Amino acid sequence: MGVCVHIRSVTATMALVFFHIFLLLPAGITTDLTSDRAALLSLRSAVGGRTLFWTTTQQNPCNWAGVQCDNAVNRVTALHLPGVSLSGQLPVGIFGNLTHLRTLSLRFNLLSGPLPSDLASCVDLRNLYLQGNRFSGEFPVSFFTSLRDLVRLNLAGNNFSGEISTGFNNFTRLRTLFLENNRFSGALPELNIPKLEQFNVSFNNLSGPVPRILQSKPKESFVGNSLCGSPLEEICPKKDVPPAVSVDLPENRKKKDGLSGGAIAGIVIGSVLGFIVLLLLVYILCRRRTTKKTSSVDIGVTKLANADVDGEKPLTGSGAGGGSNGFSVAAAAAAAMTTTASGAGGGDVSGNKKLVFFRNSSVIFDLEDLLRASAEVLGKGTFGTAYKAVLEAGMMVAVKRLKDVTVSESEFREKIEFVGAMDHENLVPLRAYYYSKEEKLLVYDYMPMGSLSALLHGNKGGGRTPLNWEIRSAIALGAARGIEYLHSHGHDVSHGNIKSSNILLSKSHEARISDFGLAHLVGLPSTPNRVAGYRAPEVTDPRRVSQKADVYSFGVLLLELLTGKAPTHALLNEEGVDLPRWVQSTVKEEWTSEVFDLELLRYQNVEEEMVQLLQLAIDCAAQYPDNRPTMAEATVRIEELRRVSLSKGGSNPDPDRVHESD
Numbered sequence: 001m002g003v004c005v006h007i008r009s010v011t012a013t014m015a016l017v018f019f020h021i022f023l024l025l026p027a028g029i030t031t032d033l034t035s036d037r038a039a040l041l042s043l044r045s046a047v048g049g050r051t052l053f054w055t056t057t058q059q060n061p062c063n064w065a066g067v068q069c070d071n072a073v074n075r076v077t078a079l080h081l082p083g084v085s086l087s088g089q090l091p092v093g094i095f096g097n098l099t100h101l102r103t104l105s106l107r108f109n110l111l112s113g114p115l116p117s118d119l120a121s122c123v124d125l126r127n128l129y130l131q132g133n134r135f136s137g138e139f140p141v142s143f144f145t146s147l148r149d150l151v152r153l154n155l156a157g158n159n160f161s162g163e164i165s166t167g168f169n170n171f172t173r174l175r176t177l178f179l180e181n182n183r184f185s186g187a188l189p190e191l192n193i194p195k196l197e198q199f200n201v202s203f204n205n206l207s208g209p210v211p212r213i214l215q216s217k218p219k220e221s222f223v224g225n226s227l228c229g230s231p232l233e234e235i236c237p238k239k240d241v242p243p244a245v246s247v248d249l250p251e252n253r254k255k256k257d258g259l260s261g262g263a264i265a266g267i268v269i270g271s272v273l274g275f276i277v278l279l280l281l282v283y284i285l286c287r288r289r290t291t292k293k294t295s296s297v298d299i300g301v302t303k304l305a306n307a308d309v310d311g312e313k314p315l316t317g318s319g320a321g322g323g324s325n326g327f328s329v330a331a332a333a334a335a336a337m338t339t340t341a342s343g344a345g346g347g348d349v350s351g352n353k354k355l356v357f358f359r360n361s362s363v364i365f366d367l368e369d370l371l372r373a374s375a376e377v378l379g380k381g382t383f384g385t386a387y388k389a390v391l392e393a394g395m396m397v398a399v400k401r402l403k404d405v406t407v408s409e410s411e412f413r414e415k416i417e418f419v420g421a422m423d424h425e426n427l428v429p430l431r432a433y434y435y436s437k438e439e440k441l442l443v444y445d446y447m448p449m450g451s452l453s454a455l456l457h458g459n460k461g462g463g464r465t466p467l468n469w470e471i472r473s474a475i476a477l478g479a480a481r482g483i484e485y486l487h488s489h490g491h492d493v494s495h496g497n498i499k500s501s502n503i504l505l506s507k508s509h510e511a512r513i514s515d516f517g518l519a520h521l522v523g524l525p526s527t528p529n530r531v532a533g534y535r536a537p538e539v540t541d542p543r544r545v546s547q548k549a550d551v552y553s554f555g556v557l558l559l560e561l562l563t564g565k566a567p568t569h570a571l572l573n574e575e576g577v578d579l580p581r582w583v584q585s586t587v588k589e590e591w592t593s594e595v596f597d598l599e600l601l602r603y604q605n606v607e608e609e610m611v612q613l614l615q616l617a618i619d620c621a622a623q624y625p626d627n628r629p630t631m632a633e634a635t636v637r638i639e640e641l642r643r644v645s646l647s648k649g650g651s652n653p654d655p656d657r658v659h660e661s662d
């Protein structure tokens with residue numbers, strides 16, 4: 001009996017060894033997680049992106065973001081890396097080790113080149129999502145016939161070429177086959193895949209008839225090719241007609257060819273007449289508009305004196321003394337339209353209807369110049385409407401027309417003098433102001449690069465300077481220094497409205513804070529408004545915002561800079577979380593890199609500093625004010641981490657990566 005047991009166990013062991021040696025090893029496959037780990041590390045060094053944030057000090061790759069394992073077999077079974085900036089080619093030699101993969105999702109990256117042949121070793125693969133990359137070459141079906149269990153195959157939006165072969169019929173379990181938006185050419189073969197539910201070959205270079213067996217699929221699956229026959233409207237030439245559509249051909253042809261010469265002439269004459277009538281209509285409309293323009297206010301670029309927005313009254317006076325270039329002030333005020341330096345006559349409250357410049361202003365123009373300037377609405381904010389005014393000499397200024405000024409004239413002048421005296425390289429300089437009963441104007445330097453908000457969330461198309469680490473961290477530092485200046489001894493004020501549309505940028509992308517000091521002049525609504533995403537949790541009245549609440553808003557601003565997401569982003573609506581909470585939960589789950597803007601991830605040698613800035617953002621956006629750093633502390637931390645990154649040579653982009661995504 002004992003001998004029998006012994007023999008049985010020896011046989012079993014031998015069988016196992018045989019299995020390992022003769023079945024697994026020749027294919028280069030090892031069975032433990034160590035080889036999966038090694039394969040993942042090779043993948044990481046080949047394609048980078050967010051895999052660079054894998055905590056590789058951890059031995060177990062199953063904890064790395066996007067990696068799933070099956071504990072029963074102790075192998076990697078799924079790799080989900082969608083939209084994580086992977087770029088370059090998938091080298092041969094990686095997938096030959098990941099033999100237990102059931103799902104491979106690399107969609108929406110920047111991967112290019114042919115598919116590696118050893119993908120054929122992933123015989124358990126059920127789901128292969130490669131859409132939205134730049135893969136090219138053929139999809140060698142004959143090579144991949146080992147992938148018999150494939151259920152979902154998505155190759156859409158790549159540069160795959162060659163013919164779609166009948167070899168796809170070998171994927172008998174396939175339910176989804178998406179091949180659209182590639183360069184597949186040739187005829188579409190009879191694909192007889194019994195379980196196929198979703199099929200799309202649109203926008204390729206295919207030609208010829210749609211095979212009968214695929215004619216039940218929707219038309220949209222075939223458009224954008226030179227295909228013909230049902231379900232498309234294009235009739236196949238006789239030789240190409242597939243059997244199922246051949247019976248329809250005579251009728252269809254008749255429809256197509258049946259227009260007589262007379263009918264064609266009628267259509268042509270009708271179209272020409274219609275076109276002439278249309279031209280006449282357009283001409284009449286244009287004439288009407290031009291006449292109207294001369295008698296009313298233009299809504300586009302206009303003279304500042306005529307500027308009008310959303311029903312607000314134009315600046316030009318309709319009341320007493322309403323000359324074409326005057327505000328709606330008394331005629332006496334128009335006579336007093338001269339420029340004066342701050343202080344000169346500043347105490348004469350009732351008679352001082354002048355543009356008042358501050359001491360440090362280098363450029364002086366007068367109110368008439370300003371009113372003659374062509375103006376363009378920049379936007380409407382909490383305190384009023386902002387205009388860009390181009391003076392006749394070519395100089396540009398931003399003019400803010402305040403609404404709801406709640407303080408008396410003397411108080412206004414006193415407070416605005418205090419604001420105008422603030423002088424720091426990270427504040428938008430306030431050059432002058434105008435005060436009358438009807439109008440209160442503030443004149444600022446015009447910031448040509450617009451706001452940080454527009455830069456982060458506006459047009460991301462070509463020609464735009466990529467917002468690399470160097471620029472973003474410099475903006476963070478500039479903003480921090482500007483706020484610190486406001487908070488510092490001597491000023492000791494809070495801003496109350498820190499947000500990305502109030503961080504303006506100079507030509508060299510230096511941050512300048514705008515709208516400081518206005519909260520004390522204007523009656524702010526006491527209810528939450530659109531700055532809610534930046535507002536500290538303890539703030540219930542936006543008119544009373546502490547410096548620590550500014551720090552919170554600055555923290556949210558940093559998160560916006562690092563993530564590229566606006567705090568009032570869809571996230572708020574869809575998932576009901578705000579930016580700080582979303583980031584905190586993601587970081588806790590150890591997938592820090594998930595939060596960074598993809599554009600930042602192109603720069604590979606500053607990850608540590610990026611994480612440090614993220615940590616500062618989280619500290620600033622702490623729930624309790626006492627747990628937040630002061631602005632001075634925040635500034636020092638940014639200075640420090642920037643010093644380190646600059647000593648490393650800044651953010652040296654990998655040249656290949658920059659080109660690829662441009």
Ligand SMILES: Nc1ncnc2c1ncn2[C@@H]1O[C@H](COP(=O)(O)OP(=O)(O)OP(=O)(O)O)[C@@H](O)[C@H]1O
Nearest residue numbers: 378379380381382383386398444445446447451501
């Ligand atoms: N000095 C300036 N140079 C260039 N653009 C400016 C200047 N000041 C304001 N803007 C732009 O004009 C628009 C309106 O600005 P405004 O400050 O009135 O409102 P806001 O920043 O959107 O909101 P809020 O008033 O709540 O701060 C914004 O897009 C802002 O970036």
